[in-house]
Amino acid sequence: MSGFKSHILGNFLIDILVVTGLFYLSDLFNLVFLKNYIYDPEKMITLISISFIFSIFPDIDTNSHAQKIFYFIFLLVYLYFFFKGEYKTVAILGLFGFLPVLSKHRSWTHSKMAAILICSLFLFLPYLFPNISKADSICYFIASLVGYFNHLIIDGIFFR
Numbered sequence: 001m002s003g004f005k006s007h008i009l010g011n012f013l014i015d016i017l018v019v020t021g022l023f024y025l026s027d028l029f030n031l032v033f034l035k036n037y038i039y040d041p042e043k044m045i046t047l048i049s050i051s052f053i054f055s056i057f058p059d060i061d062t063n064s065h066a067q068k069i070f071y072f073i074f075l076l077v078y079l080y081f082f083f084k085g086e087y088k089t090v091a092i093l094g095l096f097g098f099l100p101v102l103s104k105h106r107s108w109t110h111s112k113m114a115a116i117l118i119c120s121l122f123l124f125l126p127y128l129f130p131n132i133s134k135a136d137s138i139c140y141f142i143a144s145l146v147g148y149f150n151h152l153i154i155d156g157i158f159f160r
């Protein structure tokens with residue numbers, strides 16, 4: 001199985017485990033906050049999408065399916081901010097967007113520190129976009145970490 005397929009399958013399995021665990025926990029402890037997430041299909045799709053994107057993200061440093069998918073999504077986001085007239089965001093995206101392709105395969109994008117730093121960018125979203133709540137940003141952060149660490153585990157890097 002190719003690296004890409006094993007990352008997709010691995011992420012699919014870990015997402016099923018995490019979602020099942022969250023269902024169980026929310027029922028066991030009657031966690032209303034968690035239930036609001038689990039029973040809201042839009043929120044669940046968002047979290048699973050974030051987890052999926054971050055499960056393939058580390059491989060954008062090499063010519064791969066992950067790189068093509070990531071830069072396609074990146075282009076859409078880039079154009080969105082461009083046509084919205086938010087040129088500061090466009091400049092920041094442009095600056096950081098090409099950094100992964102300048103590095104060797106399995107270098108900084110495959111480190112635990114990069115996982116934590118990149119995923120923690122979600123925690124700043126409520127300060128940039130007031131319509132995103134802090135609770136949502138924490139959930140995005142956790143979903144991205146699940147996907148990213150899942151990639152590092154499958155690549156055999158996480159436990160090094």
Ligand SMILES: [Zn+2]
Pocket residue numbers: 058059110151155
């Ligand atoms: Zn990898």
